[in-house]
Amino acid sequence: MSNSLAFKMFVEDIFEIKNRGIVVTGVVKSGFISSGDVIEVIGNYKETAHVLAIEKDRNIISEAFEGDSIGLLLRNISCEHIAIGDLLLKYSDKLSDSNKEFDKNISMSLNITKTDFSGLVKKLIAKMRFRIIQSSGSYPNFYAMQCIRDEDEKFAIGCLFEERTLSRNDLDMLYELEDRNFLVFSYADLPKDKLIDRYGQEIDIICGDEFARMVSKYLGINIR
Structure with missing residues (x-):
């Protein structure tokens, strides 16, 4: 555990x-x-909030550590100023670390999980003016969402959670949501093979370093 x-x-x-x-x-x-700590929220807004309580497995606890799945009860922040995919940092950690800058770019060294990755994608597409209408779940390492942009242009957006080409099952999930306008994100570096949909349009795939650059540009978060 990396509690230091x-x-x-x-x-x-x-x-x-x-x-x-x-x-x-x-x-x-x-x-x-710990309960009583001040956290900083990094996302569309840059806010601070106080941790009133911590819950784990339906029990109130005083501290939570790496790997714990928790709920934080916060005050001094509104729902409009925090969103799914936002990064939470402990304010005291920020103040005590003179070697890092958490101003506009957050330098993170992490082995990205499905939750981290899908959260970043949702934040990223929101910055790109996409609004999620519905999702089709995951199978087993692919997640698809139906999105709309500018109130009339619909897309099917996928998250690929492993290093491989798109499978027939992946494409079927996209087709369940839309006939065309596909966009797929992957954290891994995928093969450069072009993939064509049933209408002859190339499927846009944003992966590896290109995905990292977009996250840095739109979200101000460095993931590599």
Whole structure:
């Protein structure tokens, strides 16, 4: 366990408890968090919030460590200023680390998980003006979403979670959502083979270093 490292957690879900605050859920990627700490939220907005309570397995705990799946009850932040895929940092870690800059670019050294990757993709496509309409789930390492942009242009967007070419099952999931306008993201470096849909259009695949550059450009997060 790397509890000596700075606290990092990606937001997986958000809900509001009336008269109490905002609850965000996720898995602690490194370091630890304690009740009473101040966290910084890195996303569309740059906010700070106080941790009122920590819940794990339906129990209130005082601290959470790397690998713990938790919920954080936060105050001094609104739902409009935090989103799924946002990165949470402990403010005291930021202040004590003079060798890192968390201003506009967050330097992260992590083995990316499916949750991390899908969260980054959702944040990225939101920056690209896509709005998610529905998803078709995952099979078993591919996740597909139907999205709309500018209120009239629909897309099927996929997340490929392993280093391989698109399979027939992957394409079928995209076709379940849309007939054309496919866009696929992968963290891995995929083969450069061109893939064509049934209408003869090339399927856009953003992977490896290109994906990392886009995350850096649009989200201000360095993942490589």
